[in-house]
Amino acid sequence: MAKMEVKTSLLDYMIGVGDMVLLEPLNEDSFINNLKKRFDHNEVYTYIGSVVISINPYRPLPIYTPEKVEEYRNRNFYELSPHIFALSDEAYRSLRDQDKDQCILITGESGAGKTEASKFVMSYVAAVCGKGAEVNQVKEQLLQSNPVLEAFGNAKTVRNDNSSRFGKYMDIEFDFKGDPLGGVISNYLLEKSRVVKQPRGERNFHIFYQILSGASEDFLCKLKLERDFSRYNYLGLDSAKVNGVDDAANFRTVRNAMQIVGFMDHETQSVFEVVAAVLKLGNIEFKPESRVNGLDESKIKDKNELKEICELTGIDQSVLERAFSFRTVEAKQEKVSTTLNVAQAYYARDALAKNLYSRLFSWLVTRINESIKAQTKVRKKVMGVLDIYGFEIFENADNSFEQFIINYCNEKLQQIFIELTLKEEQEEYIREGIEWTHIEYFNNAIICDLIENNQTGILAMLDEECLRPGTVTDDTFLEKLNQVCATHQHFESRMSKCSRFLNDTTLPHSCFRIQHYAGKVMYQVEGFVDKNNDLLYRDLSQAMWKASHSLIKALFPEGNPAKINLKRPPTAGSQFKASVATLMKNLQTKNPNYIRCIKPNDKKAAHIFNDALVCHQIRYLGLLENVRVRRAGYAFRQAYEPCLERYKMLCKQTWPHWRGPARAGVEVLFNELEIPEEEFSFGRSKIFIRNPRTLFKLEDLRKQRLEDLATLIEKIYRGWKCRTHFLLMKKSQIVIAAWFRRYAQQKKYQKIRSSAVIIQSYIRGWKARKLLRELKHQKRCNEAATIIAAYWHGTQARRELKRLKEEARRKHAVAVIWAYWLGLKVRREYRKFFRANAGRKIYEFTLQRLMQKYFLEMKNKMPSLSPIDKNWPARPYLFLDSTHKELKRIFHLWRCKKYRDQFTDQQKLIYEEKLEASELFKDKKALYPASVGQPFQGAYLEISKNPKYKKLKDAVDEKIIIAEVVNKINRANGKATSRIFLLTKNNVLLADQKSGNIKSEVPLGDVTKVSMSSQNDGFFAVHLKEGSGAASKGDFLFSSDHLIEMATKLYRTTLSQTKQKLNIEISDEFLVQFRQDKVCVKFIQGSQKNGNIPTCKRKNNRLLEVAVP
Ligand SMILES: Nc1ncnc2c1ncn2[C@@H]1O[C@H](COP(=O)(O)OP(=O)(O)O)[C@@H](O)[C@H]1O
């Protein structure tokens, strides 16, 4: 990520104050409130100058991501909000760039987050330092040493599920480029008593549980272990399982880490064998056995466990058994063996277990060191990380030797802290050339002296007591303390000679109290001597040395009889004092960086901030002291450049740019702001501000000024924006106007132009019309002249014509008159020669001439020869009228004859019949005209061809004239029945239409009359002679479509046969004889129900009505 150009500062967006040095007013309440406020806003880090206060959030926060690492990388310490990464970065960079060895001191109560903090520091450094395969392997080994040490050195306590039970200092070594080379780990005072006994609610070291949970069955079998926790006396049962901790998985992690760190397989195996041996040691139990000398001797109850331990460790069982029963004391070349009673045996067993485990732990550290140590001999830069137990104060005088030692360590750390801080402060002042003023602060050297003084110190006296011959108890030790330290200001005891506390009931008799820099702590003296002695019977160490197990053998070098050392081993106290001294020396050579961890509550819970608890920690961590020391001189300092950069806007000369050295700029700035001179000092590269108030004032002014600047910028920006906008609009307006004018001008021009054209056209038109008018006038004039001339010529001509006509008439008249005169003269002369018959001859001649002309014309005008052609030329002369008519008649007759002459005999017969019909019915029967066009066929029914009528045909031998189907009207009801009507030469026959059977036969002689109406119907009655054979049933009434033909043929046949004319009566009312009755058949013209078909209806006895259309 590109480094941001904008410089930020810790002072930006600050919640509370990010640096306690700036706290106003400074007191415990404001201090806690500030922490609380920040804690509530997830700000778990706060500075005191360059010290980081860290409050355990007890929940994962998203502030350790790789992005965050990048954010803090290469940034100024005060540039971003407080963070452990800022401190790590500062430390790493001054190590790399300024060649200063660094140490990071992490202190705080158990569970305050020290170990986590140390891991964050290490991971940050690992993330930002060099990269490459080799470097990465080193990094990995350094980081992986943590899980191994945590498995063996951490345990669940009531305060922390992963509490480190040892102090750890790790030097990480870098080359000149800042790439890691390796490391060295030192460990301090493992809490080994935990191996054999754990307080309620706590566990033994993690590794025991991890093996039992995580090892395979096979592996367990090899270690002669069983998976069940309850099988082992050393494993407190109350909290074998820890919530959220997967022991089995952790076991795999540990083994993996061991592999990465570089443990060989057999080494790992040995380590676990030792762990198993320790675990099994706890199961060895003793029973008392009375000896002859009356003393009790302990005996091992069940030797099975012992046997397995011996198999596991390769120790001779009898040797170990003996070591649990006897104790050999060597003095002045004499060996005295005493038996152990049961209590002593248990003591020996536990001592062995504790020693075995703590030595194993130390061996592990050494082994890890071997792996991670730098491979080169080049000069190294070192960064030390100290994760050490913080001040421990138990209530109710539960503090014991361990707490004493731990608190001593913290006391030393506080001292070095004060010393280093002051030293650094002082160095800075000198470096910056600022006058050093004395700073008042509490120096805890006096307390350290109380503890560590070689003659009168508590530790020295404890050692003295331990080494003293004779009976030594904790009480004798306390007595001694009472004597020696009675007058010490920070020592309190009831029994001291000084009676200050004689009546202090809060102080029990078996206790002493030390006023540590962080508060008073009451120590219970019980166990001090034993723990300081940390005695392991020589028989046991020798037994261990004799083991064939190489690791165990190596852990107990003092068991080697060849190297018998009669001197007592150093006491725990003196060992610790020595190691602390070395540590202090080591730290003093380095540039210190502090992380002070604070626990916000006792419940390991997130979001809870217990004021009292925090207050307590602030006190014993001496944080207020810390602030005071820091503020003793100048509360705030800053290099000139960032300072000028930050505040330059407060002064006209420095804003916006200061050309010149930054220091001069700051001077101008501070003078301008009229900051009292005692409030600040100019160092070489930094400005020192005495009082936070001044800084805050600057900050306030800056904030105010920034707001003003923002307004100014806004104002200028708005102005600029408006101006540009206006200019743009103006420019646009000009463009628009130009375009508009152009457009308007174009319009105007076009208008003018079109007007001009119109005017022009009008003028031209007018001119043309004028010309036209003139031309027309001229033309008219010409025409008029012509007309006038014409008229004139006409008049002249007409006059001339008139005159000529007149002349001609006169000449004609003269001629006529002359002729008449001549005629008259001739007639007068010849009258006597033309007198008689002249008139008659002229008349005849004329008549003949006319007749001749008439006939000649007629010849040409003759009409066609068709008899029906009615044309005839018109008569030319009236006197020929009768001639003309006669001629027409003759011509018609002639052409008819011509026409007839063409006929065959058959045709002639037909026409005869037609003629007959015409004579009979023309103008009598309305049906007639329709029949004229119909040829008379006679045999409509072809009887001879229809086999149905064979019988009928056979019966009739004569020629058939008519064969036709007629309707015979029923006399009774007027209904029609179909009958075949046959007419032969002699008879009329009626036959059934279907069968052909002859129904009646009437000789023609018996037919008297045929009646029919004058209407357009086919009804006819055939009247029979009265008394004849056929007439018995009465007359026949028929209807036929061929009435005219039938009647005609009946008439002609009767005439030719009987030589009598058949009477045909045409009347609309006639009588018919039906049997005896005479019935009147009446034809009525009127509406018909069934269209045009005539209907017949018998009305009564006398009347049959036929309705015709
Ligand atoms: N910065 C942190 N963020 C989140 N959890 C933390 C942090 N520091 C500590 N803790 C929690 O608090 C527990 C105790 O921390 P630890 O470092 O082991 O304490 P100490 O070493 O001081 O005894 C850790 O197991 C972890 O759950």
Ligand SMILES: [Mg+2]
């Ligand atoms: Mg820890």
